[in-house]
Amino acid sequence: MLYLQTFIDALMIGGVYSVIAVGLSLIFGVMRVINWSHGESLMVSMLIALYMNQYTPLDPYVIMLIVGAVMFVYGYVLQSVVISRILSRETDREPISCLLFTAGLGMVMSYSVQIIFGSKQVMAQTKYNGRALHMGDLVVSLPKLIAFIIAVVAVAALWTFLQKSEYGRAIRATSQNRSVATLMGISEKRVYSVSFAIGTMLVGLAGGMLIPYFSVYPTVGSVFSNKSFIIVVLGGKGSVPGALLGGLIVGLIEKFGALFFSESVAQIIVFLMFIAILLFKPTGLLSKDKG
Amino acid sequence: MLKLNDVHVDYGHFHALQGISFEIKEGEIVALLGSNGAGKTTTINTISGLNKPVSGEIIYKGQVINDMRPNDRVQMGIVQVPEGRKLFPYMTVMDNLLVGSFNKVARPYRKESLEMCFDLFPKLYERRNQFAGTLSGGEQQMVAVSRAIMSHPEIIMFDEPSLGLAPVVVEDVFENIMKLHEMGRTILLVEQNVMLSLEVADRAYVIENGQNVKEGNAKNLLADESIRQAYLGI
Ligand SMILES: Nc1ncnc2c1ncn2[C@@H]1O[C@H](COP(=O)(O)OP(=O)(O)OP(=O)(O)O)[C@@H](O)[C@H]1O
Numbered sequence: 303m304l305y306l307q308t309f310i311d312a313l314m315i316g317g318v319y320s321v322i323a324v325g326l327s328l329i330f331g332v333m334r335v336i337n338w339s340h341g342e343s344l345m346v347s348m349l350i351a352l353y354m355n356q357y358t359p360l361d362p363y364v365i366m367l368i369v370g371a372v373m374f375v376y377g378y379v380l381q382s383v384v385i386s387r388i389l390s391r392e393t394d395r396e397p398i399s400c401l402l403f404t405a406g407l408g409m410v411m412s413y414s415v416q417i418i419f420g421s422k423q424v425m426a427q428t429k430y431n432g433r434a435l436h437m438g439d440l441v442v443s444l445p446k447l448i449a450f451i452i453a454v455v456a457v458a459a460l461w462t463f464l465q466k467s468e469y470g471r472a473i474r475a476t477s478q479n480r481s482v483a484t485l486m487g488i489s490e491k492r493v494y495s496v497s498f499a500i501g502t503m504l505v506g507l508a509g510g511m512l513i514p515y516f517s518v519y520p521t522v523g524s525v526f527s528n529k530s531f532i533i534v535v536l537g538g539k540g541s542v543p544g545a546l547l548g549g550l551i552v553g554l555i556e557k558f559g560a561l562f563f564s565e566s567v568a569q570i571i572v573f574l575m576f577i578a579i580l581l582f583k584p585t586g587l588l589s590k591d592k593g
Numbered sequence: 594m595l596k597l598n599d600v601h602v603d604y605g606h607f608h609a610l611q612g613i614s615f616e617i618k619e620g621e622i623v624a625l626l627g628s629n630g631a632g633k634t635t636t637i638n639t640i641s642g643l644n645k646p647v648s649g650e651i652i653y654k655g656q657v658i659n660d661m662r663p664n665d666r667v668q669m670g671i672v673q674v675p676e677g678r679k680l681f682p683y684m685t686v687m688d689n690l691l692v693g694s695f696n697k698v699a700r701p702y703r704k705e706s707l708e709m710c711f712d713l714f715p716k717l718y719e720r721r722n723q724f725a726g727t728l729s730g731g732e733q734q735m736v737a738v739s740r741a742i743m744s745h746p747e748i749i750m751f752d753e754p755s756l757g758l759a760p761v762v763v764e765d766v767f768e769n770i771m772k773l774h775e776m777g778r779t780i781l782l783v784e785q786n787v788m789l790s791l792e793v794a795d796r797a798y799v800i801e802n803g804q805n806v807k808e809g810n811a812k813n814l815l816a817d818e819s820i821r822q823a824y825l826g827i
């Protein structure tokens with residue numbers, strides 16, 4: 303019973319990890335840009351959701367959708383106005399200056415929030431806080447369950463979009479060979495903007511689904527972004543199913559590691575696994591890439 | 594239809610095209626010849642918009658297109674079958690073809706273009722759900738040609754379509770180029786197989802070190818002593 307409970311807890315947090323990691327992975331897969339401000343985008347999303355929850359009567363999950371939309375626009379504008387300019391000056395396929403830029407942006411976001419908001423931890427008060435379903439001896443937290451379901455639906459929707467839709471096909475083509483994709487009439491810049499926007503939108507959704515059970519503070523982003531880097535490498539860079547699988551695996555290791563040993567040991571195991579993957583299967587579990 | 598006027602292209606400090614000029618009229622097959630490194634691929638990529646000329650003009654249907662983005666040129670009907678095929682390896686044959694008709698002009702013709710491709714290459718229909726990266730070289734070439742057809746092109750530029758193919762398959766490829774030509778496509782052909790290309794082409798241009806060195810009627814060039822020595826070894 304304890305194992306089943308741990309398994310459920312692991313899946314529920316793993317789903318949220320997945321949705322965050324999928325965003326990072328999509329951006330990397332298409333643009334070869336590692337968005338180091340991904341975690342800070344999550345933090346800002348949580349903050350927006352927190353304030354909207356406080357000052358509007360909207361349901362937290364409606365707020366989540368709004369934050370998702372806001373973050374979509376944010377990602378689109380950030381890519382098409384700022385990053386594309388840096389990118390166009392780089393000839394390298396994995397541009398270092400974009401990396402530095404997003405890392406710097408992340409710091410600016412996190413420090414600005416620290417200055418304005420202070421470094422306190424704030425828990426949103428929603429009607430879902432602390433609600434749980436009891437099934438026999440099992441206790442399933444309602445907001446966590448909802449977050450898990452939304453996360454899986456979001457990842458599945460993204461996968462379907464990429465596999466089945468006209469634009470999804472264009473995104474896949476661009477990630478496989480961007481110059482040939484432009485020779486097929488695809489606007490590379492637009493694909494980049496849409497991909498970046500989808501990536502930040504997923505983080506916006508994640509921010510919204512987290513606030514009923516996770517408190518907000520200026521560095522909360524790094525808790526999740528560190529894991530999502532690991533998940534992306536674990537699942538395979540650019541792979542959507544890989545990120546889903548990776549998220550669930552990290553969730554499982556964390557929860558079972560904490561059960562058998564302790565939480566810090568669990569984190570160490572996660573990092574050891576990360577190193578092992580880098581050494582023995584650097585392309586990740588589900589990547590199609592050869593290098 | 595397409596005209597290059599004294600086009601210069603640099604790769605960093607390397608002056609790859611040093612004043613290329615030529616013209617292709619509607620409905621023609623024009624061959625572009627030259628030894629390795631002469632600048633043939635660079636020329637095609639410049640017409641497609643992947644390389645930017647530092648000077649000179651590219652004129653398509655009376656319009657200077659120097660500053661037009663590559664994806665917009667596709668919509669205008671300029672398409673290439675790139676050197677080395679360059680398929681999307683992790684996409685199915687079908688997806689590769691559908692990507693070809695991504696542009697708005699081509700999309701309404703998608704169904705008939707697909708039919709045309711499967712008519713030309715029945716084998717592709719059997720292979721439609723296979724990843725393009727796992728096809729044989731000849732099959733990949735079929736996909737590359739089909740993908741270009743899907744773009745609803747007016748002018749198709751072939752960059753070494755026979756590269757790495759068995760002689761029998763090469764003949765197939767040329768047959769299909771002729772078929773496309775009969776269907777009204779204008780064709781720019783870059784080929785190592787000089788003999789074959791001069792046989793199918795109306796006219797040809799020879800470039801060396803990024804410069805025009807010779808041009809003329811294909812039949813005359815085929816008889817030209819210096820061409821025979823330089824490219825045909827006879
Ligand atoms: N990206 C690049 N950077 C630097 N130099 C390049 C680049 N691409 C091509 N070149 C150089 O430009 C010249 C022309 O190259 P190009 O590929 O156009 O030749 P080509 O005529 O197509 O040759 P081949 O028959 O071998 O395909 C070559 O000397 C080549 O080394």
Ligand SMILES: [Mg+2]
Pocket residue numbers: 633634635676752
């Ligand atoms: Mg070439």
